[in-house]
């Protein structure tokens with residue numbers, strides 16, 4: 333397989349893929365790659381935006397063939413799978429049996445290996461923490477000769493380093509993790525639009541305590557008093573209803589546009605319409621889990637709308653005490669730039685500590701939004717945003733990153749040297765090279 337890229341296609345560094353088909357093949361396949369190219373990296377579904385899923389050597393081990401369920405106990409909700417299976421494939425099996433993922437990111441097309449390596453979080457971070465918090469054990473191939481089991485009590489140091497370890501401590505071969513019981517595939521929802529950033533904080537303070545899932549869409553082009561206006565969504569698993577799988581019709585973006593279809597005009601129009609479409613007062617609703625958790629998954633290959641140059645996502649988290657003022661600064665800076673995306677997400681991260689050494693979330697507020705790849709954004713907007721994040725004591729998310737400087741990374745993640753000491757020497761990514769070497 334050739335021409336493998338990350339989701340944002342920045343940097344443009346196409347990779348060659350080498351695919352094992354059985355767990356027993358992984359060591360041999362990676363040894364062959366290392367013999368020829370010195371280093372490699374596991375690659376899941378490539379849903380990371382920047383260069384953290386790209387090998388420094390340009391040769392990745394494609395894990396998607398490792399998609400088997402090894403064991404499922406429907407009594408306890410403990411699931412053991414190969415690491416290349418996607419969350420979508422898991423949901424097909426577990427939802428009809430009354431179980432759900434304890435933590436899920438905003439797309440169901442990531443692999444379990446990728447979910448651990450970035451220690452992903454979802455709309456329930458304030459209640460359930462990260463994916464790593466529910467990971468019981470996994471197999472780790474440090475080299476063709478060294479396959480170990482890691483858990484909080486077995487090889488604990490490597491267990492902690494691998495959760496959020498960016499694929500650098502070894503190749504995860506299988507994973508056992510804990511699911512959450514559900515009575516229905518339906519989600520009870522509440523939706524309300526709000527007028528400014530201050531109202532986001534008021535709603536978040538009130539509603540996050542009452543609901544498992546919580547997230548807000550932000551109008552990133554709103555100006556003046558309206559900075560930070562948006563729509564707040566909360567939800568909980570319904571206590572009754574059927575356990576049918578998501579059946580949302582998928583539409584494919586068939587081609588990569590020659591240039592980004594997102595511009596200031598289309599963004600203004602979209603955002604204004606979208607904001608007005610939502611209710612002024614709290615509206616109750618009910619939906620299948622799929623549109624609630626994965627609205628973007630209905631448009632397959634949506635990354636193509638950003639054109640051939642690709643795009644970057646900017647995701648930061650700001651500590652609670654300064655979140656209001658720093659977020660205001662960040663949103664003001666973005667709105668003045670006239671750049672940004674329809675998809676801009678604000679959410680509160682809670683204080684549940686992940687076992688992961690380099691886990692991204694911290695108690696505070698996280699903002700994520702996409703920018704079409706442009707010199708003006710990289711040279712002028714990102715440095716201003718980075719400055720605000722740095723001064724506020726926040727950090728950027730490696731899974732989304734293609735621009736963070738080495739000095740910022742090392743300040744944001746002071747444990748990076750411990751990860752470097754535990755890195756399997758034949759594993760390296762373009763991201764790791766950029767921020768550490």
Ligand SMILES: Cc1cc2nc3c(=O)[nH]c(=O)nc-3n(C[C@H](O)[C@H](O)[C@H](O)COP(=O)(O)OP(=O)(O)OC[C@H]3O[C@@H](n4cnc5c(N)ncnc54)[C@H](O)[C@@H]3O)c2cc1C
Nearest residue numbers: 376377378379380437438443445446449452453498499504
């Ligand atoms: C639409 C969209 C929404 C998203 N929403 C969220 C969100 O809400 N929260 C969040 O946290 N993230 C989110 N993400 C990011 C995504 O969840 C992470 O980047 C995730 O790690 C991608 O998993 P993947 O299987 O595609 O792995 P890849 O992107 O292919 O790889 C990611 C990392 O995992 C490593 N890796 C993969 N497989 C293995 C393995 N078997 N062994 C060891 N290392 C491995 C790779 O080396 C790399 O370091 C979103 C991404 C998209 C596109």
